[in-house]
Amino acid sequence: MLESINEWILALGAQYNVNPYIFAGIYIGAIPFFLASIAWLVKRARAGRSTVVPTMLAGFFFVSAYLYLAIFGQDIPLWVWIFLAALIAYGAWSQVRETRRKIAAAQDNEGVPPAA
Numbered sequence: 001m002l003e004s005i006n007e008w009i010l011a012l013g014a015q016y017n018v019n020p021y022i023f024a025g026i027y028i029g030a031i032p033f034f035l036a037s038i039a040w041l042v043k044r045a046r047a048g049r050s051t052v053v054p055t056m057l058a059g060f061f062f063v064s065a066y067l068y069l070a071i072f073g074q075d076i077p078l079w080v081w082i083f084l085a086a087l088i089a090y091g092a093w094s095q096v097r098e099t100r101r102k103i104a105a106a107q108d109n110e111g112v113p114p115a116a
Contacts, residue, residue, distance in 0.1 A: 017074040027065035034061035038099060045103045046110070062095070063088060 013020040041054035066084055069076065 016076055018069055018072055023065050023068055026068050030061040030064045034058055037061060038095070042099060042102050042106065045099075046106045058095075059092075062091065 009020045013023075037054050037058035041051050041058060044051050044054060066088065069084075
C-alpha cells in the first residue's frame, strides 16, 4: 500500500514537473526559519524598532515551497493556485493576528502601552 501511494505521489510530481520530496523538504525545512523570523519580528516590535526585514523574511519562508512550485511547476491546474492563494491568505491573516497578540502580551507584561 505504501509503495502504491509513493508511486502515485511521484507520478503527480512527474506530471507537474515538481519533485514532491523537494517540495516537502522546502516546506518542512522553512518552518524553523519562519519561526525564528517571527521571534525576531516580535523582539524588534517590542523594542520599537523597524520590523520590515523580519516581516519580509517571515513572508518568504511562509511561501518558499510554493515559490518552488511556481518556478518549476508546469501545467498546474487553476484550482490548485486558487486553493493555495486561499491557504496563504488565511495563514497570513492568522499569523498576523497571533503576532499582534504576542506583541501586545509582551507590552502588557512590560507595562508599555500598546501601539495604535
